Amino acid sequence: MKLNKTFLAVAAAVPLFSSAVMADAVSSADLKERVFGSIFAEYYMPDTDKTESAAWNYMEKDWGYGLELGYYLTEQWALRAEYAKLDLSSKLDGSDADGKRLGIAAMYHLAQLPSVYIVGGLNRIDAVRNTTALNLGVGYKHFFNQNFALFAEANRFQGIDKSYADAGIKLGMTYVFGTAAAAPAPAPAPTPVAPAPVAQLDSDADGVLDNVDKCANTPANHKVDATGCTIYQEKMASVGDIDIEVRFPFDSAVVPQSQRVDVENLGAFMQRFPESTVKIEGHASNIGNPAYNMRLSERRANAVADMLKKNFNIDSSRISAVGYGVTRPRVEGSTRAAHAANQRIEAKVTAKIKEPVLR
Structure with missing residues (x-):
């Protein structure tokens, strides 16, 4: 064609x-x-x-x-x-x-x-x-x-x-067919009104006049911006120890299904705050060989770290795991209660916080 x-x-x-x-x-x-x-x-x-x-x-x-x-x-x-x-x-x-x-x-x-x-x-x-x-x-x-x-x-x-x-x-x-719609008549220009005089006040004494101050009553020791609002700085700081109550079966580093609630709460926290980091500390009760207990505490710490990585997609760069064996007991002694208290996992979390800049 x-x-x-x-x-x-x-x-x-x-x-x-x-x-x-x-x-x-x-x-x-x-x-x-x-x-x-x-x-x-x-x-x-x-x-x-x-x-x-x-x-x-x-x-x-x-x-x-x-x-x-x-x-x-x-x-x-x-x-x-x-x-x-x-x-x-x-x-x-x-x-x-x-x-x-x-x-x-x-x-x-x-x-x-x-x-x-x-x-x-x-x-x-x-x-x-x-x-x-x-x-x-x-x-x-x-x-x-x-x-x-x-x-x-x-x-x-x-x-x-x-x-x-x-x-x-x-x-x-x-x-x-038909006719074009008539264009609306332009609205009359508003009559200019002289602005009312504004009193030059600074009620909270932050150096910003009330007529432009968007944050009234800021603390006297806070540094403020041009609108009178507190200036904040962000920094990484420890938010304290998180006690993870995990009880392991004898001679085991597998986290039981019934003991995963605190680990899951920690994983959810780290997902919510993506710049947070955690140090997982494993401990053991003072029963048996200390060197074996040291390795057992390391395996237990790594088991929790692996849960955070696999179940919550937390990057390994944000997690460290260490075992302390029997060197840091929570409760002294060789009673059954002391052994139960010392056979534990602890977590130290660091997260970004906002602090006001002071004058």
Whole structure:
């Protein structure tokens, strides 16, 4: 198939034509939300493959006519439906090759050249054979007043179910129904009122006058900004020891399911404060070999650290784990109660806090 040269020439000439004629009598805003109807004549140019094919009855280029009905959705977008009668004949013997076209299309008017628009849509063409085609084109519409305009448009019709590329050139007239909405009258300028005098007071003695002070009654020893609000600084500081009550089975470093509540609370805290860090300390009761208990306390500390990494996605750079064995007992002695109290995990958490800057 070959794209018609006449179609290309007209499509290229439409934007040039728009700059050579007088300005439109209406603006894009005047057309918004209005219905329009058009009548047109069209010079229709079948694909070269059609003019040389018996399957298409050797159809020849010829004139047609039609009408459109559309609606301006916005200043730039419009929708339309069209019906076209194609008065075609056979190039071979002059026999009838008439047809018709039904289509729906969207129109986009260029922001810098509102009289120029791009159009694209879907068509059902009944000429010798029934086919479906997409169209893409460019047009120019010139308004002489609020309602009447002339337009020129060039389109290419690309077959979907059959392989062809027809072209068409329209010349027509448009009528836009109704009138443009009247622009609201500008509101009168308010009468200037002299500002009331403002007493030059500084009630909280922070050095910022009350008329610009956004934070009244700031403490006398706080440094404030230009709006009278306390200036804060952030720093990393210890928030204290968090006692994790984890009881391990004898000779085990696996955290039992029933003992995970405090570990989960610690993980949730560290997720909430992403700049916090923690030191996990493992301890053991003074039963058995001290060196073994030291290794056992390290495994227990690492078990808690692994839970924070795997279950709460805490980065390993924020966690340290160390075992102290029996060297730091909480309760002295060898009683059953002392052993239970010393077999534990402790956590030291550091987080970012805000402190006021003092004068």
